[in-house]
């Protein structure tokens with residue numbers, strides 16, 4: 001990464017520790033207030049403070065995630081964000097928090113969103129394969145390197161369950177609520193007053209976890225015990241965002257979220273997908289909206305806002 005490509009977004013970047021101005025140099029980045037120094041790692045600005053997420057680098061898993069992220073961006077994020085951001089003046093500024101290998105950032109940029117992706121994990125290594133290389137920055141969601149109210153939309157797919165846990169496990173640490181609250185507060189801080197926060201992950205109240213704890217092509221899902229605090233429920237999210245200055249938390253339709261690519265590779269997986277997809281479609285319908293977040297619903301997509309949405313009903317349906 002050269003200095004010129006890094007400086008495409010200079011006005012929105014600040015020191016993640018003190019929110020002072022950053023000076024992007026050729027070989028390092030320095031905070032003009034607290035003098036903290038940051039480096040470039042494999043060509044990308046490393047503004048990570050607050051810890052890295054050092055999970056194992058499994059090439060097949062990263063490849064699968066990039067494929068799933070392509071479907072997710074095209075089938076779900078882009079149409080959902082277009083609806084939420086209709087009426088935004090200019091190109092909407094979007095933050096992908098915990099963007100992983102970053103395929104979504106490429107696709108959102110191609111769909112005319114002014115998007116930035118951050119991550120603090122091993123998947124940053126995949127950024128060199130992306131087309132929009134100047135849109136990626138190493139950062140931890142607990143200390144975002146952005147000015148207050150910089151974004152029209154901030155989103156993350158399945159980040160919260162992995163915060164406040166031991167490594168890449170399901171074991172929750174004693175301070176997990178503080179860790180999750182720190183991220184929710186940062187998301188709200190960098191969001192414009194009329195902006196939207198979108199979060200997603202498996203529903204804690206559903207008895208199975210359809211994405212974690214198994215290798216990608218494993219046909220059977222993990223049993224999710226009601227006592228586990230690894231996953232989040234609607235009310236878990238609402239508590240975090242209410243404490244972060246949001247005034248509302250809605251659940252959005254989930255149809256189209258999962259392509260179930262690997263599950264369709266085995267007959268057991270295909271059998272499992274049928275009822276799961278039927279439930280996704282059911283709870284996405286207007287009449288069955290009350291079932292989103294209930295124990296029959298495996299997946300949550302939440303919308304947190306600091307301000308009311310005008311005519312919000314149109315956002316809550318397929």
Ligand SMILES: [Zn+2]
Pocket residue numbers: 015016017018019020031032033034035036
């Ligand atoms: Zn500083």
